[in-house]
Amino acid sequence: MKINKPIKILVLCLISLFLIALFLEAISFIFVKSYNFIKKRDYSPDNKIEYVNWWDFSPVFGIRPKPNLPFIYDGTGLFLGTDNYGFVHNGDAARKLLPKPTNTYRIFVLGGSTVAGRGVSYNKDTIPAQMEKMLKENPDYNFNIEVINAGVRGWLSFGELCYLAKELLYFYPDLIVVLDGINDFYYLHFGGNNLPNLSNEQISIMRIWNNQGIPAFRYHLKAAIFSICPSFTSFCKKIYNQVRGRSYFMLLINSLNKNLNFDNITASRYTGGLTDVPVVNPSSYNSYIQNLKNIIGICRVNNIGCIILFQPTLGSGRKQLLSAEEKRLLGQIDADMRVGNAAALLTEYYRIVTKEFQALKAAYQDDHIWIDDLSYVFDGIGANVYYDQVHYNAEGSRILAKRINSIIESNFLKKNKDEQRLIQFN
Numbered sequence: 001m002k003i004n005k006p007i008k009i010l011v012l013c014l015i016s017l018f019l020i021a022l023f024l025e026a027i028s029f030i031f032v033k034s035y036n037f038i039k040k041r042d043y044s045p046d047n048k049i050e051y052v053n054w055w056d057f058s059p060v061f062g063i064r065p066k067p068n069l070p071f072i073y074d075g076t077g078l079f080l081g082t083d084n085y086g087f088v089h090n091g092d093a094a095r096k097l098l099p100k101p102t103n104t105y106r107i108f109v110l111g112g113s114t115v116a117g118r119g120v121s122y123n124k125d126t127i128p129a130q131m132e133k134m135l136k137e138n139p140d141y142n143f144n145i146e147v148i149n150a151g152v153r154g155w156l157s158f159g160e161l162c163y164l165a166k167e168l169l170y171f172y173p174d175l176i177v178v179l180d181g182i183n184d185f186y187y188l189h190f191g192g193n194n195l196p197n198l199s200n201e202q203i204s205i206m207r208i209w210n211n212q213g214i215p216a217f218r219y220h221l222k223a224a225i226f227s228i229c230p231s232f233t234s235f236c237k238k239i240y241n242q243v244r245g246r247s248y249f250m251l252l253i254n255s256l257n258k259n260l261n262f263d264n265i266t267a268s269r270y271t272g273g274l275t276d277v278p279v280v281n282p283s284s285y286n287s288y289i290q291n292l293k294n295i296i297g298i299c300r301v302n303n304i305g306c307i308i309l310f311q312p313t314l315g316s317g318r319k320q321l322l323s324a325e326e327k328r329l330l331g332q333i334d335a336d337m338r339v340g341n342a343a344a345l346l347t348e349y350y351r352i353v354t355k356e357f358q359a360l361k362a363a364y365q366d367d368h369i370w371i372d373d374l375s376y377v378f379d380g381i382g383a384n385v386y387y388d389q390v391h392y393n394a395e396g397s398r399i400l401a402k403r404i405n406s407i408i409e410s411n412f413l414k415k416n417k418d419e420q421r422l423i424q425f426n
Contacts, residue, residue: 021249028249054079056086061163064152065116068093071123079153080117080126085171088116088149090129097148100172104144107131107408108168110160110295111179114311115151117397119387125394126151127179130401131408141413156183157291165298175305175412177404178295179374182313182390184288185349186337189281278345280352289356296364303368305412309404310357310373314389315346318375323384333389350375370411377403 054072055063069082083089085097100106109115109128117126124133132147150168152159157180164176243250292308299306312318314326315333322330333342354373361371377400378385385396392400 024249025247028247028252031252061152061159061166063154078118078121080120080123088126088128088151089123090126090132090147090149091122091124097146097171101144104146105141105174105413106172107145107147107175107177108150108164108171108173109147109177109179109404110164110168111151111311112155112183113151113153114182114391115149115179116153117149117151118153119391120394120397122394125397127392127397127401127404130398131405134401134405135408135413138409145413154183156187157181157288157295161291161294161298164295169298169302173304175307175408176295176299177307177309177408178292179309179311179400179404181288181310181353184291185280185284185346188284188287189349278341278348280345280349285349285353285356288353289360292360293364296369300368306369307404307407307411308360308369308371309407310353310375312375312377312400313346313350314386315343316350316375317343317347318350319378319381319385321380321382323382325384326386329386329389336389370407372407374400374403 054065054069056066058064065079065082065086065088067082067084067086069079071081072079080088081093083093083095089095107128109131115127117123120126123129126149128147128149128151132145135141135145135147148171150160150163152163155163157178160178160180168176296306296308298304314330315337319326330343333346334340336342339345354375357371357373365371378396381399383395385392385399387393387396
């Protein structure tokens with residue numbers, strides 16, 4: 001049987017591509033093995049199992065903590081215990097949230113790892129746990145107060161927005177507290193697609209939602225292809241993931257790209273010299289502010305109180321009285337963030353967002369919405385309040401809990417009591 005010339009050319013091209021890929025793979029294998037180019041993370045077998053075991057994948061939320069999770073250590077940080085619903089509990093893992101008890105004022109605290117409790121050693125020392133303890137000790141209220149920790153390690157404000165809209169409303173919150181800001185800066189400022197705890201679909205939607213342009217076409221194109229031939233698309237994606245996970249060539253390219261992006265492009269593009277004013281990627285704060293507006297909108301529509309708070313960070317330059325440990329942490333911030341002059345970059349980001357918060361407050365604050373910049377909250381405190389440059393120790397969490405409670409009591413709880421129109425909460 002005579003083979004058509006176009007088919008013969010196609011077969012030869014495919015064979016050539018296969019041989020080129022095989023050659024590149026062999027060269028990459030030799031390079032990686034000879035020069036020990038790729039360094040694996042050093043986890044013991046037990047810790048490695050614990051590390052991959054703390055989360056579940058959700059097509060809506062991406063990665064989120066498993067329910068009924070005991071305290072574990074993954075080699076880099078603590079994962080505090082979760083309750084039946086996947087919330088980091090306040091020391092009462094068996095607490096039942098549904099149905100909601102009558103005469104209960106329920107507060108959810110949204111945020112990233114700082115809310116979830118990275119930096120403290122016990123569930124009772126997280127910001128929400130200390131908030132609840134302080135509020136329950138106040139004899140002025142004739143109703144029960146619950147503070148629920150809805151923080152998830154690594155989440156951006158868009159994940160928190162989805163969490164509120166998709167799930168938290170079913171728990172009948174009376175007040176939503178949002179304490180965040182640093183994750184949006186860190187991950188969106190440096191660009192890339194590797195956003196923690198978000199699914200690929202969520203990342204695409206986030207970019208469309210925040211008017212980030214071109215990805216909208218790619219998102220709709222991928223959706224169209226998948227809808228036409230879902231089985232074939234899923235098969236191709238599975239093969240691609242298998243190859244990507246085992247290919248030394250892909251491993252080498254990803255490692256080179258990661259090092260290039262963080263160490264060279266980022267440093268030269270965003271930070272400049274030591275005397276220059278760093279340039280902050282606008283997507284980091286534009287996306288953050290837009291997500292906060294959407295959270296405010298959801299709370300207004302559902303008649304839920306809302307407190308929006310901008311979190312403090314050691315590298316922002318707001319804390320002037322540094323302990324010896326905090327000075328040490330600040331000294332290594334460039335290495336930890338993998339960018340030159342990181343403190344100046346953070347300070348510039350905080351300067352911009354502080355102005356954005358002033359505008360947000362002028363536009364949205366009313367009887368049901370409170371907006372505040374807490375980046376100053378540790379000013380004048382000489383004690384060590386940081387676990388690292390971003391996360392707080394038990395004392396730092398206590399100070400934040402006390403400040404947040406003062407906002408809640410002055411603008412939500414006591415206001416209801418003083419006006420003698422206290423609602424019997426359902």
